[in-house]
Amino acid sequence: MLQKNNSREVEEADSAAGPDPASRLIMAWRLERPSSTTLKRLAAGIHDIIAAGFSIALALLLRYGWQNLPPPSQIVTVVAVFAAIAAVAFWFFRLGRGIWRFASLTDLRNIVLASTVTVVAFLILMFLVNRLAYVPRSVPLIAWFILIVMLATPRIFHRLLKDGGIGALLQVQEALQPRQRVLIVASAGQADRVIRRFGLEQSPHYRLVGVVDFRRRSKGRTVRGVPILGDVAEIDGILATLARQGLRPDAMIITAAQGNREALQAVAIAAAGHGIAIKRLNDPVGVLSKEEPEFHAVTLEDLLGRPPVRLELEQIHQLIAGQVVLITGAGGSIGSEIARQVAAYGPERLVLVDNSEFNLYSIDRRIAALNPALCKASILASVRDRRTIRRIIARERPALIFHAAALKHVPLVEMNLSEGVLTNVMGTCNVADAAVDAGVGAMVLISTDKAIRPTSAMGASKRAAEAYCQALDVAEDGTRFITVRFGNVLGSNGSVVPLFEEQIRTGGPVTVTHPDMQRYFMTIREATELVLQAAVHGLGHPDERGRILVLDMGKPVRIVDLARTLIALSGYRPDIDIPIQFTGLRPGEKLFEELFDPKEAAMPTSTEGVLIASPRLFDKDLLLLALQRLERAARRDDVAEARNTLADIVPEFTGAAAAPPVVEANPHGEPFRVPSEPTLH
Numbered sequence: 001m002l003q004k005n006n007s008r009e010v011e012e013a014d015s016a017a018g019p020d021p022a023s024r025l026i027m028a029w030r031l032e033r034p035s036s037t038t039l040k041r042l043a044a045g046i047h048d049i050i051a052a053g054f055s056i057a058l059a060l061l062l063r064y065g066w067q068n069l070p071p072p073s074q075i076v077t078v079v080a081v082f083a084a085i086a087a088v089a090f091w092f093f094r095l096g097r098g099i100w101r102f103a104s105l106t107d108l109r110n111i112v113l114a115s116t117v118t119v120v121a122f123l124i125l126m127f128l129v130n131r132l133a134y135v136p137r138s139v140p141l142i143a144w145f146i147l148i149v150m151l152a153t154p155r156i157f158h159r160l161l162k163d164g165g166i167g168a169l170l171q172v173q174e175a176l177q178p179r180q181r182v183l184i185v186a187s188a189g190q191a192d193r194v195i196r197r198f199g200l201e202q203s204p205h206y207r208l209v210g211v212v213d214f215r216r217r218s219k220g221r222t223v224r225g226v227p228i229l230g231d232v233a234e235i236d237g238i239l240a241t242l243a244r245q246g247l248r249p250d251a252m253i254i255t256a257a258q259g260n261r262e263a264l265q266a267v268a269i270a271a272a273g274h275g276i277a278i279k280r281l282n283d284p285v286g287v288l289s290k291e292e293p294e295f296h297a298v299t300l301e302d303l304l305g306r307p308p309v310r311l312e313l314e315q316i317h318q319l320i321a322g323q324v325v326l327i328t329g330a331g332g333s334i335g336s337e338i339a340r341q342v343a344a345y346g347p348e349r350l351v352l353v354d355n356s357e358f359n360l361y362s363i364d365r366r367i368a369a370l371n372p373a374l375c376k377a378s379i380l381a382s383v384r385d386r387r388t389i390r391r392i393i394a395r396e397r398p399a400l401i402f403h404a405a406a407l408k409h410v411p412l413v414e415m416n417l418s419e420g421v422l423t424n425v426m427g428t429c430n431v432a433d434a435a436v437d438a439g440v441g442a443m444v445l446i447s448t449d450k451a452i453r454p455t456s457a458m459g460a461s462k463r464a465a466e467a468y469c470q471a472l473d474v475a476e477d478g479t480r481f482i483t484v485r486f487g488n489v490l491g492s493n494g495s496v497v498p499l500f501e502e503q504i505r506t507g508g509p510v511t512v513t514h515p516d517m518q519r520y521f522m523t524i525r526e527a528t529e530l531v532l533q534a535a536v537h538g539l540g541h542p543d544e545r546g547r548i549l550v551l552d553m554g555k556p557v558r559i560v561d562l563a564r565t566l567i568a569l570s571g572y573r574p575d576i577d578i579p580i581q582f583t584g585l586r587p588g589e590k591l592f593e594e595l596f597d598p599k600e601a602a603m604p605t606s607t608e609g610v611l612i613a614s615p616r617l618f619d620k621d622l623l624l625l626a627l628q629r630l631e632r633a634a635r636r637d638d639v640a641e642a643r644n645t646l647a648d649i650v651p652e653f654t655g656a657a658a659a660p661p662v663v664e665a666n667p668h669g670e671p672f673r674v675p676s677e678p679t680l681h
Helices: 002-017 021-032 036-064 072-092 105-130 138-163 188-198 232-244 261-273 300-304 313-320 333-344 357-370 386-396 410-415 417-438 457-475 496-505 524-540 559-569 620-635 639-649
Strands: 180-185 206-213 226-231 251-255 277-281 324-328 349-354 376-380 400-403 442-448 480-486 510-512 548-551 580-582 601-604 610-614
Touching (some): 036 138, 180 188, 188 206, 188 251, 232 261, 261 559, 333 349, 333 524, 349 357, 349 386, 357 376, 400 417, 410 457, 417 620, 442 457, 442 524, 457 480, 457 620, 457 639, 480 524, 496 510, 496 559, 510 559, 524 548, 524 610
Parallel strands (some): 180 206, 206 226, 324 400, 349 376, 510 580
Antiparallel strands (some): 601 610
16 A cells, blocks of 8 residues: 555656656657648758759769769769759759649749759859869760759659649740739639639739738748748738839739638738739639639628538428418518529429519519529518408418518618508518418518617517517417528618718718627528528427527627728728718617527527527417507507507517506406516417
């Protein structure tokens, strides 16, 4: 026992003293060992110097033959001098910085120049030292040829091995002066494909001044003779250095780097700061047939986009194919994109409902152009018209309804509260009731993150609509009611982005309500795809009745950062060319939006990009009484009563008027009010 204790004490003492010297040596080597890029450069340099020494030795052998070779000491001297001169020449022409994977005629030119300089310098030095003793005049010429072959052949075969053909090497370079200086922002591999596919090395329109990589490890190397100047984090310094050297780029080409939002924003803002146009090339591989590259402006979607979510395409197809699908608000930004995507899955009939003649006409033409054989109907109607909506849904008998019709602009709904209630709340009730009466399979309600702890009438009206659909989903055995909640959509009607773009076009200022305001953003396409994904999930999980599906919006974005990025994308310098003015929060606005109420239980799902919220459920009968009172107040435009009734339905609504709510009698003659903590179902 004592021995065991002693041995344990020794072990503890050893561990306290730290690792043994051998372990420390290994750890130090791991920390200080050179990077793989440095090792590759070193290996390439050693190869080239060995090739130089071997070429002069082989030249002597070919000239003298085995029997007549000079003394070994003289051969060693000649080889050492030649290799030393070659090492200097190779360093000067930067042979070691070329990436063999992207070897091209530019690298071959540098090899020929370096070999020529090596031979000429060797001849001059040996003539001055010993009048070319033991070095016949044919030896340098033979060595020159052998050296070029030994330097070029490994690079060529390495490139062929990677590319699988010789076509990539057959590029005829012409001494043409391009008109535009171009800086490429891409990985080394993407930069090589862009240069090669478009022939930018020989283009009469472009002169490549460098490559900026998304990674650090390639700095200092070259791609097809074009230097890699650094990584995206150094972009501002790189542009300043090029300007001092008289090589300021006229344009920057950036390849797609989905999911690298911060890097793209840094590039866009740096380019704007230096007054440089920035263009995007989505697919540098799939454009072999084009003589000239087709570039596109970098959009906000590029900068805010995220890695695409893996969609359950087969399940979405099964949900829609061969079914009658009805979409309300089909002419709006979300509704029209839902219509476009639904049409692609081959429904039996697509019914488009909207109260805007122009919007309905536009989406009808768009669907007809994309799917001319699709059976569809475009119906001009308002969801506020209960009788018309019931007649349409009863006649069309859809299997699936997407309810996207709504008033969504916070300040306008705040100023027109009654209209917001009649559209957002009563319109939803009309569609939902008609769906139940017609035996519709499922209704998908498009909601918003502004329904969480709402401070605006718009948010409260959407939360009331959510509550009604939740109550029906729990109470009904037939029709499913699936509520999908998400944040702001880029480019949608009423979005801040079109406003910023208009202000930038007119020279500013760009108005932002508050420097700390943040919002969640998602592209229209991405939001719609996830709505379809959420619909599949909701119908596949009947045990989740009454819950709300929330789209994964990623990280929130500061509105002032969004404004600066848009200014930069427009070619202006934020806060210099276009000022930003802070105007203060408007009625009903919040600094931060939320996707979940703190009282809601947020849970992940098996469906990528979709989460579950479990808000409190309202008693359907009590909710109906409150909704009737809300409708009466809205129809007589009693704003105070409507606002207070909204607060009764949505206790979290902080924008209610201070006046106490009107108390009515329930069917039993007792005073009625929806309790602040609604009755759980």
